[in-house]
Amino acid sequence: MSAPSKITGGCLCGAVRYEVNFKPDHDFKNNAFVCLCTQCRKQSGALAMHFFNVTLPSFTWTSPKPSARSDYEIIPGNHRHFCSTCGSFVAWQGDNNPTPEGEGQLEICAGTIDEEFLIGKKDADGEVVPGTGWGEVLCHPEGKVTWAQNDIGKVTAGICGTSDYYPNFVESVATSAVILEVYSIYREMRLQLVVPVKPGDGKNKGDRGVEELNGQLWHVTAPLDIDDARDVKFHCISYVWGQGREKPGSFFDNEISISDKTRPALIAAIRAIKASGFEADGPVEEAFWIDALCVPYADGPDRYGTLESMGHIYSAAESVIIIIQDPAWKIILEASSGPTPDALSYDDMQALEGDKWITSVWTYQELVNARKIHFAPIHPEGYDSIVKGERFFNCTGYSLDQWKKRNDKTTSESLIEFPTLNTFEDTLADLATSGYLGRSVFQVLANMACRTYDPLFPANRLLASLGALTQKVSWGPPSMTISDLSEKVMGTCEADNDYSFIYTTDERDETPGLQWRPDPKQIQTDLSKPVHLIPVLSWSSWGEPFGATQTGYKDEAGFWLENMIRLQPSDATSEEVKRLLENWLYRPTDLSQPGAASKGFFKRTESNKLNFGDAMLKALKQMRFSGTQEPVICEDGLFFPLKPLGARQDVELFAASSIRWLFGSPGLARWKEGDKTKYSAGVFTGVVRRKEAKAVLIV
Template identity: 90%
Template sequence: MRLQLVVPLKTGDTRKKGDKGVEELNGQLWHVSGPLDIEDARDVKFHCISYVWGLGREKPGSFFDNEISISDKTRPALIAAIRAIKASGFEADGPIEEAFWIDALCVPYADGPDRYGTLESMGHIYSAAESVIIIIQDPAWKIILEASSGTTPDALSYDDMQALEGDKWITSVWTYQELVNARSIHFAPIHPEGYDSIVKGERFFNCTGFSLEQWKKRNNKTTSESLIEFPTLNTFEDTLADLATSSYLGRSVFQVLANMACRTYDPFFPANRLLASLGALTQEVSWGPPSMSLSDLSEKVMATCEADNDYSFIYTTDERDETPGRQWRPDPKQIQTDLSKPVHLIPLLSWSSWGEPMGATQTAHKDDVGFWLDNMIRLQPSEAPGEEVRRLLENWLYRPKDLTQPGAASKGFFRHTESDELNFGEAMLKALKQMRFSGTQEPVICEDGLFFSLKPLHERQDVELFAASSIRWIFGSPGLVRWKEGDKMKFSAGVFTGIVRHERAEAILVI
């Protein structure tokens, strides 16, 4: 790959302020290095800068001889990062390196393999950096600084939580991949006031989940009400959970897509969602031809996961491939007709999941017989679910009536009064809709739970239902449905809510 960095002029360099490609920043002269043709960015010491572009632009040629218009936040963000590494609170493993990677200056400008290869290597670049320096604007900076000033995390006020809820950095798709790949994280302010201040990431992160939990307790709110009031902060809390385990458990593509679905990106650049997902999935340098379309990029994400034996991307809302032998697979050639509505690799639910056992994902294998999905549970339709199923789902759905029980205030997706208005199947669907489920209204009743399919099944032939045992939610797991249309096999995905019986898991021949 070709890596460009913003670095100080070396001793003996005769260029001066005002020369082409040279800028004076914080009392030093800097330039953008020529592309370093390297195999591994970890051979170079540098810092990555994370910031929000915003709407303002600098004209071509106005900063480091930029060839295209760039964000007017690039200049102050770079200055803030230069000052941040010299602040007393900045921590590094060794001597602090004065070298920075910032997208507006370091991603090659011209369309072609170098540009797209760099964009597909974000996971490699951010994981190789000594640190990620996050440049924050007010009011978020003042909130972060105040929340991190004590020895223990303080709960944020409602107004502060609402201010963070609308912060563009917290909501961005790029934020997820930057955080889960970072070796060290610092926050710094973009404005001149407080340039000598810096906050280590974990000091602020510790107070986020604490604040959500305290808000629920103090105001007698449920998980459902918290999601309505603070959807962004709840997504951020899930991101921090993935960050906490990323160094030893890794992430399934299903986990990544579930978090990305709650995040924002410029609709005129829909590839950013998949590029950020790819960066969160692999820390390798981009391989193969560059992805020039959403279809190419969707295929690269799936192929990257298949190489790691992670097939959890099947649990998406995508239409399926019509190619014989691949009908189970999301179709990368789907056409996105609405810029605001992506169609590639959209997860069944935007809800945090885990692997069972911890760190596992949906695996598969091929042999002479065909393609097999591992650790799947065949579901048996029934007239009514058992009492054990009802208890499991109702205990998850409803807060206990007696709030004096230990931990009762933090339990339940809904208030217990919801059970007077809806049966548990209707309540389960209502909860799934809050998690962005877009499937059918009527579940298939099974012995061990309820299966909510993406597509209506009542007129399908030879319908078979399966639940994953290796990807879990507290209330169930993602699932797959298979049926026949004439002599063709068809597939779609769904959500199973109920008891996941691991002892019944087996490999199923898919096709």
């Protein structure tokens, strides 16, 4: 089959043009592919996209001046080139996607090739001259069909090429554990470390990728040939990126822009492990993992697989070194200097309230996975000082408690004044039990909902949640979209028999048999308002028995949720329920009782203004409950639904018995709409009678 030596192409309106001059040895077969991935479908609108690879030296943009060519980067360093005038998607380019010979590459959308090259030249009558087109060569019939598992039956079954499968996500709770086992062979995680240059490495000062830090030469390793990060010794560095950036090539030959805090954070960590008081089980290892340098730059399985393996990486590290800026560092150092923790001042608590590290979604997974934790300052003046994590952690909860007592404040007032520190206190409670208890996904999501992330990178919330849920290497294909990532979180939990993600505000799946399950394909229209896996309540919970979660199973009858309590609507609640809610809602009358000043969500005076239902709803609102409905009165308590239930048919209410709060538990509402069964989460406040719990057939 003959091949072209040159082709041209461009966008629909002609404002973006290009020319390709192929090398004589260009491999047309192995550089042609069809992509069925969701990302290509979303950005093109086509069910299948034909591409062909060319090297950058053989490619030239020939657009008129000024050029209308623009590019979009969902991940830095990965460009989708398009025409800003007509919108045509022309090519995709990864900055770190070279050929084996080291040449950059570009993936050209085959549909943008000019007709005379794609179809063939036309004669005077407008008919194509046979043998003058190169479409069959450029879109080679023996090329690959990538993401072939995304085929759409007979619609895409006829596409020519060799199918290249990535394993698909869990679609059935009955097979999730089996699929997870199969996916394990597709794990993608690359561990690279910053290490000192050793004699014989052949690396010298001034070489590309070599940096002198703290009087020593360092470099970033190639990906280590290991399956488990626990096979090597290293330290993880935790820090906040901030807004400043270093240009590509400015630090360890970084291929994309990175935080300007990466350099000082790494230097601070190098100094920290040599400071007196640094805790280690043996000789201190000089090897570091830091995200900006150790997460693969190129968009693809290696990068996404590494981001999805953060729990594995942080749990494998010898320690996590947290690099803190002022004023937080001075506060931590002073609070940890005495033999016992001192209560922080109001001003210090307010300063910590706004600290970016404490508020970040990544902080939770970094803490609960860490074996040892040290704080160190980012500025040079404090390099010789470190603080062990527990020294600072012990004073946080103590400070909140002392502030409430000294100022006659309630839990409600504390949440208003210090929402971040209250969330941090819950994190520390999870940290205290992380060595011997697992965490339910509901527990993780409740904490994450109170944390901050860059709205331009909404995947970070779910990536951090995944890191807090599992210490295993990422399995399955990389999560290219929020929907994919939501599915991966649920699939991971299902494989561990944790179905507590049902207690979220998500719209439910319309797929038959999965109507109870959050819909991963929900559309997030506002980057600042996530919709995937948002807990019905952001409040610290526990499992009953300790460490338990919401479990389920599938048999011939269908899918069952275990340990569920069927709630019975009533005209009024019992006296037992009223006592329980009153004791939780309001501070005791007799403040001379031990611990009385710390009890009660509201002051006793609130009881004169609100009935139980209104008071409970007011409290739930402070815990990020988004329902606004009147509660359904039940024999054992009040059920607060997310959606109105008054006009629904055949409404059934259930409360979980294995996930608990002091005032109740998460719940589920079920009703009929015609021949369809619908589900929505809710909050049950009242007496949780665990002995009455049974398995409930869901579908």
